[in-house]
Amino acid sequence: MTPIVELVNVWKSYDGVQALKGLNLEVWRGEIFGLLGPNGAGKTTTLKIIVGLLRMDRGLVRVNGVDISEEPYEYKRIIGYVPESVSLPDYLTVEEFLIYSGKIRGLSEGKIRERMNYFIKLFDLEGKRRSLIISLSRGMRQKVAVASALLHDPDLLILDEPFIGIDPAGQHVLKELFNERVKGGKTVFISTHMLDTAERLCDRVAIIHKGQNVASGDLKNLQQISRAGENATLEEVFLKLTEEAREQLFEEEPIKRRGGFLSLFGRRGP
Amino acid sequence: MRVSIILALYRFKVKAFLGALRASKASVALLLIYSLGLLPSIFGFSLIISNAVREGGASIELYIEVLASVTSLFMFFAVLSALRGYVAFEHEQSFVFTAPITPREFLVAGIFADFTSSLIFTHPIFLLYGITVHSLSLPAPSALLMLISILTFTFMLFLLKISLSILKALYRGGLVNALISVAAILLMLPAASLLVNLPFRYSLLPYPSSFLAKILVGMVYGINDLPLNLAGLVLYFLASVLLFHIFSGKNFFPAATYMPLISPFDTSMRVQTLKLQRSISMFSKMGRFLTLSLESRSLLGFLMRKEIIRMIREGSLFTIILFYVIISFVVAATSSGQAQGPPPALFLVFFVGIYSLIIPLMLVSNWRLSDLENLWVPLTSGVDMRIIARAILYDFILLSSAVPTAIILVLSAIYSISPLMPLTIIVSTSMIGCSVNLYIMVKFLGRGRRGTPSLLVGWVSMLLSALLLSPVYILIITATYLGLEWALIGFSAVILAYSTLMARFFSRKIEKEISRVEI
Known part of the structure; x- marks a missing residue:
């Protein structure tokens, strides 16, 4: 069986900053996969490359077995994406936006109506159906974005920090929805900072640090890799692995780092 | 007052203002284009002044009135802006107002920082x-005195604006509003004497702008009432210093209102987006007659409808209508002032054509502000991005030509002139202007160029549009001088063919670039 998402040696830099350094990752069908990492680890960059909002410098990304550099459009039909900072057309109503999302994905009129009504009810947006998006709270906007991503019932749902700004009831609905989708053979790929949620929700996770995959697997695998003990929580495992990665990075590049630091003051190290 | 604190605040404020400029190398080059682009106008304007002075014959009092009106306009805006109260940036509220810094230290640093920042654009x-x-060969002491007078007036404006803003922030009553409004109206009232004969004129009133105008004109023409006017200006300056001293001693920090940092180089678009959101809140109430429904058959038609809805609800359509209504009034007013009746067709063409160039820039800028960040929706959907690009461009061309077409037809009917030339100009400007502006905007969203200020991107777009439109103007003027109806029709056909080709060329480029946009 091929993974639904596969990243092989992916590199990406912005303005001289190396965001991803040969990242390798595999996400399997029918699982909830969590991408974890400290701030600036490259989580959002990874997701944006997969959904086609950013182009990698080099490497290979396959979605559903398709090389996205070779075929950059068609594979998107099976994905639904919700970004971290959701930007929506403020000038449209909730209903108009969902119609727009459905139309550009080529859904039929009946399908759009049916799915739109379902998600409006599920996310408790009935009273806001004809409200302009500009009038919605952050949590409601997030719900609208999730509804839009699910409208075409994608095989792969990719969400960047999906729980931020959503109230506890909304979070519960989302978690239930993810579990239901996975039971139906679909895949959910999330990035999150909420380690306790990730521990309870995800089948497998990958911990990335400075653009590299430090470790991936289920909690048991990670406990073994990190040698944190079999009762260690995901948080403990995460802290141990990222600390080790930081130390290793410092050992690998000490002269370069010190040189860079000293050069700020106009002199170089010995 | 601690000089070191003032210096640190000054540096911080200037850096905050210029921050986005420093982030992009292209901005510096484009700023240079801005300066160079203004050079011909500056030389031309200085030539007009020098010639007017050398030839003589004009009324010196008229020069004083015009100059005083212009400088009063600056005062008017400075005074009127005080109605908002003291406005500080959000980052100043969080990091500066919570530090042990006195209001006076903050304000003094602010005045010098504002002056430095304004030089970026006012250096011409x-x-x-x-x-x-130089061209008037004025003696050095006179030139220096003129410069000092201008700077004194400028700093007086800064001091007055700040003092009145603090007054408004601390005492939010209607009386303060009335006081500021009356002062603003009184400042501009004598300007009416330029149009009608009034007993009160700037030259007769002891306004600071009158003193400045008399000093500047007096220096050029060698009039000897300099000490009196100089004393008047200095007295106003000292009064504004006194006002500043009184109000800067008050703790206005808790009474200040806050807004995000507005820097013309701020490419985060946060500020402009906030403004546009306010506009959406206002216009969307009126723009609900057109909705996005499921019934649309073709995807292109559906997307075009969505873009039209956006332009209605964000206020772009309203702005275009307002813009052309104002132009129509100007044309009508100019025509009524002419003894020979209707405006010449060439004047109408020139007037409409020149100003129509602004509309594509405005439409594209608004699209960038309101919809660029929303491109993630189509970009991740798998939809053919070429259709998205086409829908945006077609709507821009449609909207930017439909409103002026209606206005031109009305004006042509009123003045009984042929609408062919103006309409050719409008359609040509819309096609070339919209496609060029959208292409440049999308191009500057690419890697390494995204930090370029939109203001400067707009400048490049205008320049390229104007260059590509120059053959259109040459043909129109040639046809007008030939004065042959058949030539006009023939040339119009050639112009439309040329414009269509240009629009298609840039449309293809936009379609290619838009799918490469990284968000």
């Missing part, structure tokens, strides 16, 4: 001053 004025002084 100083160039104009230099060229004019």
